[in-house]
Amino acid sequence: MKVVERYILRRAFVVFAAALFWTLAIVWTTQVLTRIDFVTSSGQSALAFFELATLVLPSVIPVVIPFAVAIAVAQTLSMMNGDSELVVISAAGSSRLATIRPILLLAAGASMLSFVVDNGIDPFARQRARELVSTARADLLSTVVQEGSFRKIDEGLFVQIAERLPDGKLGGIFVADSREKNVDLVYYARDGAVIDMDAKNVLLMSDGVVHRKTVGASVSVIKFNSYAFDLSAFSSAASQIVLFAKDRTLGSLFNPDPNDPVYMKAPQQFRAELHRRLTEWVYPLVFALIALAVAGDARSHRQARIHPIVTALSFALIVRWLGFFVANEAQTAPAFAVAVYLVPIMASAISIWFILTLRSMELPVTWADNAAAFVRRIGDRIILVRHRLLGHPVPDVKGHS
Template sequence: MKVVERYIMRRALAVFLAALIWTLAIVWTTQVLARIDLVTDSGQSVLTFFEVAALIIPSIVPIVVPFALVVAVAQTLSAMNSDSELAVLNAAGASRWTIVRPIMFLALAASIFSFAVDNGVDPYARQKNRELVASSRADLLSLIIQEGTFRKIDDGLFLQIGERLPDNRLGGIFVADSREEGANLIYYAKTGAIIENGDEKVLMMNDGVIHRETLAGDLSVIRFTSYAFDLSAFMSASSDVLLLPKDRTTQYLLNPSPNDKVFQKKPNKYLAELNQRFSEWSYSLVFALIALAVAGDARSHREARIHPLITSIAIALFVRWLGFFAAGKADNVPQYAYMVYGVPIVASAVATWFIVSNRTMELPVAWADWMTNFAGRFSDGWSALKLRFARRGASGQGAG
């Protein structure tokens, strides 16, 4: 690799790593916040929460890497063009492949990394994640035996324990059950205990009342000396780990078990997931070609056009949307599998044609003019707004 090629690759790699870290952090944060209920609802420790959060990272890497790469390539080449480095390379007689080779080498490395994560690390991380979530939800004993906390056991079922008494007894038991259609049940017992018999777990409540209220407003009160509330159903339902096609290894997708309940109901989902894994890695190469087609040539600063970074991201988003659309449709319509592979192939072919023919891939002129005018109006409006506030502040100080 020539000195110039190493220089280009080093600059692109630095921007790529920075963009990857920031993009991963943003996407990871949004995913983590969606799972904050693991701590708030099930009473799990912060350590378990962060373990689940860490297992999310492999699932977002294959999606984020191509976008980090298109940002890195477009930004690097745009900066080199602004510094007249691309013009110097052209004047020195360097071919366009001097720029293409290091970028494609970086894209190939990113594609291999994405493929390894998508087919090797991510399935095991997803399985471990589901096991942790299932075990946390199945641990009803630790969930229930927390004094003064109002906990959700199931949809429409809430429970609170007032205090823990000696001999593993519980005091001040309150249960709100709205699962029965047309009626709300409220249980209150002075004391109680959790009785375990093998896999069966029963909340035995003593000396309490049951309030039953219908939608019509009818209220009935039943007093009881002892009442058994079965928790086994929630334990078994919570502890079962249901693995979806996304959670399966690639080897399993190639030869799924005939006894797999999900496979029996929706066999197309397994084939669709397999096709997506075998095509998703290629988007790093596709996006690198798009960025090269957009920003890989020397352009005069006097030419009015949208910033190459914006153009590259816009085209990349459209291509990736087509890929997601095809993958989603392939779950039910197997024929869309051709589109899953066709989107990156066609996009690569179009971008390669622009590169080979020394053309620049750009958004339509009408779009460019509209975006330029919009940016100008926004900038003028923002400047006028700041000036207005500045004058208002100055007049206020003068009056004071």
Template sequence: MESLERYIFRQAAVAFVGGLFVLTLVVWITQVLRQLDLVTNSGQTIALFFLMTSLGIPVLVTLIAPISLFMAIVQTLNKLNGDSELIVMAAAGVSPVRLMRPFVMLTVLVSVMVGVLALYLTPSSIRYFRQLLTQVQANLLTAIVRPGQFTQADRGLTFHIRDRAPGGVLLGIVVSDSRDPALQMTYVAERGVISEQPQGTFFVLERGNLQRREVKDGSTSIVVFDRYAFDLSQLTQAAETIYRPSERYTYELINPDPADPMLERWQGRFRQELHDRFSAPLYPLALMCIAFAMLGHARTTRQSRGAAIAAAIVAMALVRGIGFAVSGMAATRAWAVPFVYAVPLSGIVIFGAMALGWFRPRVPAAISRAVSDFSDRIAQRFTERFASGGQA
């Protein structure tokens, strides 16, 4: 790689990494805020909370990386032209192929990263998230320990917890057990903990009393205890985890188990997920070709690049939007599968040919002038607004 190519590659790579980090952080924070009830309502630790929310980062990066690459290439090309570097390169005889080479190298790296994420890391992280979520939902601390609420864990069995202390200690415990129609049992304790033992799961109550009432004759007896183990084993059945297509490993989608009861129910989604994963690495290449086709040629300072940037954004949105639409069709129609690959490949071929100068569609002069004038007016309005704000 020559010094010129290293210079361009470095600028584009820095812009890509910065944009990817910022966009991923913003989206991840929104996911964190949505999952706050995992800590506030379920009694889970902060470490588990951040682990579960961080497992969604590979999914975010897979979706955001192509967009970040597109933005980085647009920014780099616009900066090179704004500093008249593209004009100098063109005057020095730098061919479009040579100018495009560092962007292609960066795009190949991003495509490999997206492919690894889509095929391996993303399904593994989502699958692990599902396992943790199932454990949380099956955990008794989630099911019955909600401070200030009466929670029915089973028919005739109700729990009430006044508060929760550090270390899993529960305070102000009331348990009403009327599962036996002939007997009413009420447990009251100052504190307690849930203990997992080889013999089963027990709610260990401390410093309390047991009120036993016979329903038939109404007789009541009270037993005071320092420590009492309430058996919860019947309530702690292992939860069955059903993995969705997005949570299956790639080899499970390629060769699904015929005995899988979910295969018939989700056959279309299995197909959609599989081809989405294999087509994901094609989109960075398609978006790179779009950005370079629209902005990779030198323009003088009198030639507005606003229209070119707007056209690049529109083309990118169309290609990605059509890709999402075709992916949805593949879930219900098997004949739509080839189009899942045809959309990004068409973008690569058409805009790649435009980027290399093999052909350039002729836009009517009136439309080109109108778009350029509109972009210039918007840019001028923003410039005037910022200038007036600075003077104020």
């Protein structure tokens, strides 16, 4: 590899790594915020909470990598063009391959990373995440004995424990059960305990009352000395782990078990997921070609109306949306399976045509004009609002007061 190629590769890789890191950091933060209820509703530890949030990242990385490549290539070539470095490289006798080779090398490495994460890490991360959620739901003992807060055991079933007594019993038990239609049951008990009875998890309540309320009838109150509330059904149901097509390894998608209940119910989803796995990893290469077609020409953005990053990301978003659309439709319509492969192939072919013919891929002029006009209108409105808030004379649209 020539010196200039190593230089371009190094600059593009730095931007790619930064874009990937900060995007994943933002995504991880949002996942942390959306999964706070995992701790509050199930009583799990902070370690399990952060583990679950981290296990989401392998699902996001293959989606983010292509856009990080597009940003890196467009930004690097745009800056080099602005500093006239691309012109100097061309004037020194170097061919366009000196610019294209390092970009394709970066994209190839990103594609390999995407393939490994999507097919080697993500399925196991998804399975582990389902195990964590299942364990949290099945661990009813740790859920129920949390003091001073309501715990949702099932849809329409809530339990609250006032305190844990020194002898291991539970004090101040409250159970609200509205699972049966038009019937509300409320249990109050002075104390109780979660015990194993006939191989079942049972909440045994002592010295309490049951309030029963039905539609159109008054509340009936029944006192009891002891009452056993069966929890085993919820524990066993919650502990079952169901793996869908997205949770399976590449090998199991190629050769699914014909007796698998999930596969028998939706075999087309397994085939659609296989097609998605076989094409997802090529998008970094596709987006690199798009960015090269947009910003690879030394003269391309002297006359450009929109920044190359905006143009490259706009085309990339269109292509990725088409990819998501056909992959989603392929889950129910087998005819869309061909389109899953055609989208990246056609996008690559169009980009290569622009590169080989020394043309610059740009957004339509009307789009650029409309975007510029929109930005100007926003700027004018900001100026008007600022002047009104400060009590200054309001300027007209041309900036005259």
